[in-house]
Every structure is written in structure tokens, then in C-alpha cells.
Amino acid sequence: MNTTEYKVTGMTCGHCEMSVREEVSQIAGVEDIxxxxxxxxxxxxxxETLDDAEVLAAVGEAGYSAVRA
Amino acid sequence: MNTTEYKVTGMTCGHCEMSVREEVSQIAGVEDIxxxxxxxxxxxxxxETLDDAEVLAAVGEAGYSAVRA
Structure with missing residues (x-):
């Protein structure tokens, strides 16, 4: 298992969290968010090893921006 | 046409607005939100005349609270 942390800016509420979760959950190999x-x-x-670019793109799809923590 | 204003607490983002809009739009006779x-x-x-109680209940369904402005 690999655990990777990101800082996400712009989320304000549970709906925002849900949007990010939905997009990130579509990345292959994701076990927990x-x-x-x-x-x-x-x-x-x-x-397996996580591709940062995929995560940053998924967060972007949700409408927020992320950087590797 | 009747226009009624409410103060809603707890909304933080566009998702929150959308949740309120969805619930309030289900009230009969609503033309614009x-x-x-x-x-x-x-x-x-x-x-037609709007029933405040229906609006307050709809906002509550969305997860927020409202009062007549």
C-alpha cells in the first residue's frame, strides 16, 4: 500500500469533498480516499505507485487545485 | 408575481446553492429562484402566494436553515 498526501485549495464543504472523492476514485488502483x-x-x-499527475488532474476536474504535501 | 426573500445560513459554495435550488424548485408555483x-x-x-413554511422546509431538506428576510 502507498499513501500519498496532497494539499487541496478551494474546498469549502462536504459537497466539495464529495466532488474530489468522485474524481479521484476513478484513478486505477485507488483503495482509499x-x-x-x-x-x-x-x-x-x-x-501500486500513484501517479501524482493523475491525482492533480482529477482534483482539477473537480474544480480545485492540489499540490503534493 | 410574488417575490420573497430569505436569509439562508450555512451555504459556502456553488454546490450548496445548487442543493437549495433543487429543493426549492420542487415547490408548486415557483417561477424563479x-x-x-x-x-x-x-x-x-x-x-401565487408563497407558503413560507414550504420554503423553510425545502431549505432544511437541503441541509441549511432559513428565515424570512
């Missing part, structure tokens, strides 16, 4: 609007964090657990 | 998370306002335009 923890996302918090309050702390602006996204923690992705994967079975 | 203006909702702003930034100003915390909801303005409902109806063809």
Missing part, C-alpha cells in the same frame, strides 16, 4: 475541506487535505491510498 | 452563498440570500418568485 480521505478528504477534508476543513484541513484542505487529500490522502490517497493505492495498491 | 435566485440563490447566493456569498450573500446568504434566497429570492423566490412565484405565480
Amino acid at each position: 480521505q478528504v477534508s475541506a476543513q484541513s484542505g487535505t487529500l490522502v490517497v491510498t493505492t495498491t | 435566485q440563490v447566493s452563498a456569498q450573500s446568504g440570500t434566497l429570492v423566490v418568485t412565484t405565480t
Whole structure:
């Protein structure tokens, strides 16, 4: 298992968290997603090595921006 | 046409506005809805007299609370 943390800016509520979760969950190999609007964090657990670019793109699709923490 | 304004607390983003809009749009006779998370306002335009209780209940269904402005 690999766990990778990102800082996400722009999320304000549970709907925002849900939007990010939906997009990130579509990445192959994702086993768990923890996302918090309050702390602006996204923690992705994967079975294999995670491609940061895919995560940043998924967060962008949801309408927010992320950087590797 | 009747236009009625409400103050809504708890909305933080466009998703929140959309949730309120969806619920309020189900009330019979509603012709137009203006909702702003930034100003915390909801303005409902109806063809007939609007029942405040229905609006307050709809906003509650969306997960927020409202009072007549």
C-alpha cells in the first residue's frame, strides 16, 4: 500500500469533498480516499505507485487545485 | 408575481446553492429562484402566494436553515 498526501485549495464543504472523492476514485488502483475541506487535505491510498499527475488532474476536474504535501 | 426573500445560513459554495435550488424548485408555483452563498440570500418568485413554511422546509431538506428576510 502507498499513501500519498496532497494539499487541496478551494474546498469549502462536504459537497466539495464529495466532488474530489468522485474524481479521484476513478484513478486505477485507488483503495482509499480521505478528504477534508476543513484541513484542505487529500490522502490517497493505492495498491501500486500513484501517479501524482493523475491525482492533480482529477482534483482539477473537480474544480480545485492540489499540490503534493 | 410574488417575490420573497430569505436569509439562508450555512451555504459556502456553488454546490450548496445548487442543493437549495433543487429543493426549492420542487415547490408548486415557483417561477424563479435566485440563490447566493456569498450573500446568504434566497429570492423566490412565484405565480401565487408563497407558503413560507414550504420554503423553510425545502431549505432544511437541503441541509441549511432559513428565515424570512
